[in-house]
Amino acid sequence: MVEIALSSFVFLMAPLPKGRPTVCLIDSEALRWNFRQVRETIGPDVKILSVVKANGYGHGASGVARVLEQAGTDLFGVATLEEGVELRQAGIRSPIILLAGVYPEQVDELIRYDLTPAVSELAMLRSLEMLARGRGASLNFHLKVDTGMGRIGFIPVEIDSWLQELAKLEALKLQGLFSHFSHADSVTGDYTRCQLEVFGLVINKLHERGYDPPFLHIANSAAVITFPEAYLNLVRPGLMLYGIHPSPETTHHVSLRPALSWKTRILQIKRLPAGASISYGRTFITPRESVIGTLPVGYADGYSRLLSNRGVVLVRGKRAPIVGRLCMDLTMVDLTEIPGAGLGDEAVLLGRQGGETISADEMAGWADTISYEILTSIGARVPRVYYSSKED
Ligand SMILES: Cc1ncc(COP(=O)(O)O)c(C=O)c1O
Structure with a gap:
């Protein structure tokens, strides 16, 4: 088990799978908390x-x-x-x-x-x-x-x-x-x-x-x-x-804790001149010299193609917009406004990073759908890793 201290929480986490870093982390403590909210709301009978x-x-x-x-x-x-x-x-x-x-x-x-x-x-x-x-x-x-x-x-x-x-x-x-x-x-x-x-x-x-x-x-x-x-x-x-x-x-009425976060890591970074075209169909042309990162996640992972040119991810606690068409296995994001963003940096698709959060509801808004569909669409090839967060 790996122990990672983060703000006031301690995370006890099973080892992450080796290789492709696109994973969902599921907080069993959040599931227990939400279950208790149900129990407390409805009473014991x-x-x-x-x-x-x-x-x-x-x-x-x-x-x-x-x-x-x-x-x-x-x-x-x-x-x-x-x-x-x-x-x-x-x-x-x-x-x-x-x-x-x-x-x-x-x-x-x-x-x-x-x-x-x-x-x-x-x-x-x-x-x-x-x-x-x-x-x-x-x-x-x-x-x-x-x-x-x-x-x-x-x-x-x-x-x-x-x-x-x-x-x-x-x-x-x-x-x-x-x-x-x-x-x-x-x-x-x-x-x-x-x-x-x-x-x-x-x-x-x-x-x-x-x-x-x-x-x-x-x-x-x-x-x-x-x-x-x-x-x-x-x-x-x-x-x-x-x-x-x-x-x-x-x-x-009730305080709930999202149990799932979805993360990956930057696979490649390029500095491109103004006028460079990104991804299928050339739907995004860099308006200035830009730093573009590629993430190893795509619609075959259940990351909706409707997020193309609409969604954002979190890198170094900041919002990085998705640019161009999201592909089957890869997604490009604009890192120009995130100085220091580097290869292997964590990119949060859903969940919290620093002071920023992307909720399932926010993602659903970008994809014209509901949180239910966002969550249930996450594909079989994304490993689910369980851990338990506990307040200090
Ligand atoms: C028959 C039935 N019961 C319960 C539920 C749970 O609904 P909710 O996720 O809104 O609590 C569903 C969800 O679709 C359902 O189809």
Whole structure:
């Protein structure tokens, strides 16, 4: 382990991979801190399903899940069967819910890896029941209700038909009932309240018919932070666990710590005269004699090509603009205003350096997208290195 003292923090870090220096550093202490903020916000009686789909929002699913399992999460949520299998193979023992759909041919793996599918329509409910029954197995499932997201889920007005189907189940066990808000960033509007009301009606109807699923859940990060009525008995945060706020409105309610920083080192530096052209398509021509640095990171690492001539990186605590088109594996930055910048200097793509920070939200603004996409796009060839920061 390498110990690096930096301002008031001490970092205990696993050795960095040798060779290409483009890495994401994941602070497990920040993950624990964010998890505690969820726990403190919702109180001790509501359970937590930590959403670690899409490779733990780009932070590395199994690395994040190990930290959050130790921190006390009750369940995990992933999108796909493969993501669930990855967690089981990494030794994760907590219940894992597959939130984004399953397929009949996956039934054996569902059983083998003890994964809990979300079921969102009748044909799948029937198929899984038949297949599980045929294998003499029992399979927990969570039933998804579409209260207004318009994506997947049973439609509330058709409740009588799906209640009839629930009555026939033998192999499938209803373990949870859930829905999803359509406003991921802000849940304060009337539409969100309406979704919660519809969900309440569905819950009541199930109770009237004698069903009492152990888990009822609808709250994403934004609802965890600002909408306690939506907690029910389980919340389902994703983004906030990684230290990112779902919207500027939520920043006043809870203090989060971004867990991921993305860094590389300068691969080459050139001094070029005015009028030199940089990268494909000649979209940047040096307006003066310039110092141009090349970074070993590109869109094949998930560093969006939309950052071309728009994004910045941090070098020596200063902002260096990206110039010209960002390439598959390489990106050029203008170092003219950063005296002394040298080969091998650290360049921060996301995170803090000196007094400057680039947040996922800021990067998302340059790329016309949202922080979720920035994080989940970071590619498989960028190693994730875990460390723990602790206040002195
Ligand atoms: C079904 C479901 N639940 C929970 C979440 C977590 O949402 P957030 O990251 O906004 O907390 C997501 C994220 O997309 C989701 O699709």
